[in-house]
Amino acid sequence: MSSAPILVVGGGPAGLTAAHALASVGQPVVLVDKADRLGGAPILSGYAKLVPSGEWARDAIGGMVRRVEQNPLVNVHRNTTVAAFEGEPGRFRARLSNGQEIEPAAAILCTGFTHFDSVNKPEWGFGTYPDVVTTTQVEQMLSSGRGVHCPSDGREPERVAILLCVGSRDRQIGREWCSKICCTVSANIAMEIREALPRCQVYIYYMDIRTFGLYEDKYYWASQEEYRVKYIKARIAEVTSDGKRLIVKGEDTLVKRPITIPFDLVVHAIGMDPNVDNVLLAATFGVKLEPHGHIARAPTYSAMGGTSRPGVFVAGAATGPETIDDSIAQAQAAAMAALAFAQGGLARAAE
Amino acid sequence: MTEKQGAYTGFGPEWQESKLSPQEAQRATSWVEARIDRRSMLTGKDRVEDVRDALRELEKDGEIVVHRITEQHEPVTARTLYGWTKKIPTNQLWHHKSCGQCGNIPGYPTSLLWLMNKLGTRYLDETDQTSCTAWNYHGSGIGNVVSLAAVFLRNFHQAYVSAKAQGLPEGYYYPLVHCGTSFGNYKEMRHFLVHSPQLREQVRKILGKLGRLIDGKLLIPEEIVHYSEWLHVMRERVREHQVIDVSHIRATVHPACHVYKMVPEDVIYDETVLDGNRVAVSTGLLQTLGAQVIDYSTWYDCCGFGFRHIIGEREFSRSFSIDRKIKVAVEEARADVMIGHDTGCITTLDKSQWIGKAVDKIYELPIMADCQFAALVCGAHPYKLAQLHWHASPFEAFLEKIGIDWQKAKAEFDAYLEEVKAGRIETLYDPKRAITSGPGFTRPAQIGTSTAGS
């Protein structure tokens, strides 16, 4: 087994998985995270119950954090970024922002994504009206135990609209991708709201519903059958206010007429942007980005987990919108690829 | 949804609960709340094309000439929807007038020129220009992309060479577009010209025939600038001339579709105006002048002008403007005035109110342009300068509310009309400057270049 560590960048679900997987076969790991704690988006953004396990993020991801933090083979650097990454396979050198230098055998980028900032779609009222919030904020309302409420005056909403594809599937703002998770997350949130506030009506406005695979009946159907969540095929044009409630303008595309409906709370199902740091990361690690700005992957069929640079691997939402479960699976795969690469390097050295 | 709260399913035996304290959970919450309240992610040019970059590329390739905003135009930089920058020239401006404004709301351009005199801005208002012809096109379907593009480049070429009539160099004046539809249409044409070599070729042939090429190439302006953008970046300087307090005035803004919805990435959004969440022009000016700007639920709605409808199907125009704009501004926002920044909207919102009486929809909401409002609060005469007598909506009560004695002003104007009849006419600039070629043209040596009129 190599004594040179493998560098894992990012301590979210993917990074934690890769670090754990490598350490569990005796491979030393250096785990770097720019935040002051591990856990990534589910912890930093205060997610509530995760899809599809239904476990609280602070429990599920918190457990993954602890598992890594307690492993002596994982050397964790918080509040740290990678300042430089140079050299050839077998002779990589990385300098961390805390001044430390290491010679990793390989690197895995688990650098995740950035939540879409709804302010970029001003016509949907976020930033103008306090009762227009994002799915992330509703997650926080639930996870912090404060309950779902209208931020303006704290009242419990009677009518909630969830707008899908905010920051996704929208050429107007250069975000043509589907963010993959928002349909299911929104169905989940809708059910949680209905459970917490049984008198509250929840409407989901959609272009298409993509609760793929096993999420169909568990989320899309269940939210209708068991929780009476209403789905309306319409992309909302604008959110305004008459001074009392929020006013939502849409077309009911099935009856083909424009509609104007009042709501207490409007929730933006925000998409997953490429990490804001991706241009910097790409330059530092010498890897290419795909056209949307995510980290470009090597061919899946022959080089799962690879990037455009040999010895640098990638997993999770760094490659594009991704679920937590799939990020974990990808990280296991990338760990295997990185380990094989590191051992290949040893073999090359021995020859 | 899980059988046991906090239990783990399928991740291995070493798992345990994190047991975050309420403080830790709160900390997790506050992180995003603090961060997401700002426009932290700008829409990068790798995601959305900036046509101005494409323009510069075409110039590099020797395809076109770009009319640039230079130091002489004293540009001020503004931020647009995605955080990009746009140069707004503030001096040496060529007035690209609006046919609807000049024909129908003459106090609109008059107020703008008056403000420019007040601020010492050099400008040229000349007779060598046409309408953009987009009102006609959108209304009737007569015209096409080639004719619209040719008209665009003809007028902007004239702006470029106009100063030669005064013995000044080419490019001295930069075009300032008065009409919102012209502004939107010209930006669309710029987009089509940049993306279609065939269109460029067709238009090049026509402009060649008119003698309106520069070195055999099309001349395209670096920025297409609306007068409301000039007014926006000048708003602090306008305030220096304010003589009337409007802090008690509840103003509603009607933003114009062709100003901020056409080519939306080119529109000014200012962090200091409604947190950058709504188009900044007009609202920023009103706030700077101290008026209360009141939001209302149909803010995004159009006015009902319809281009064709205002001429041949006004049932639609007036129903829409009364029900979706005027009524809401009066009943919901309790507005004293509605301020616009485009020709068709002001016409529709202003002229549609009178007929409401026939169907018991009685509203009296003054409608005027942002520059008329600004001129009034800077002491412009409501009739002689702001020319409010052309407005159909009642403005007298509003004038009283801001302390202007309209009866006295009207009497003064009546007296002035007698002077006009006797040929004693006051103008904002030397009328000789308006003619730059053809019959009536006076050579440069004979006219001064100052902005002040007789």
Add this chain to the structure above:
Amino acid sequence: MDEQVAVRPHPGPAADPVSENPPVAREKLEEIFEDIRNHPLYDMELHGCLNCGICTATCPSAHYYDYSPREIVQLLWTENLEGIYDAMQEKIWACAQCYTCAARCPFENSPGGLVMIMREVAIKHGMQSAKDVLRPFSRVLLKVISTGNQLAPNMITRDAFPDWGPNVSKVSAPLDVLRKAIPVPTMHTTDTAWIVNLRTSVELYTIWEETGVLQQIEMVDENLFDVIRDVMDEKREQYEEWLLEQEEDEHEA
């Protein structure tokens, strides 16, 4: 040739069983659609459709007419030739051309732009809807084609706009006096919005000629076309005379 036609099953004319209008031949429908699809802007205005309805949601005309920009886009995208023809008879003229649809569409389609393409094609084919709709527009067309100004002060009269109120101006005086009381010299005129330089209108006329706009007018209103030609021929002569005078002056000097 004849045999081929006979063998090929003819799709038959598009016919509405409850309509008294004569059916339209399939060839005609195809010709109209080809003109739409081959318009230079078609591919810039239509990319696909997610059927999300944001265009109709925000459409002012959809509130007052049986008109839906989403329907227009769907008809074009699915190449529903009868539906397209039908929409061109009436619906496309309901659009208010505000372009809110284009500003909102996540696919960056421009339903308003597509409507303009359909209007152009309706005019090209001399469709009755275009002629009917443009009748009240002829005064404006004459003005804009012959002067380059869409609107003139003397067009705003009580007769033309009876619903705008009793007075064009709240100060009563002859129109030319009121116009001269506007302190901007270019506006001291009543039959154009501003005084238009002679050269300018002659240049604009060349643009109309070169871009096929005069043929458009001839198609929808032959009388108007004749009037415009007379007016513009006169202006051209006037300008050429002036140019000659200038040359002579220079020779003398």
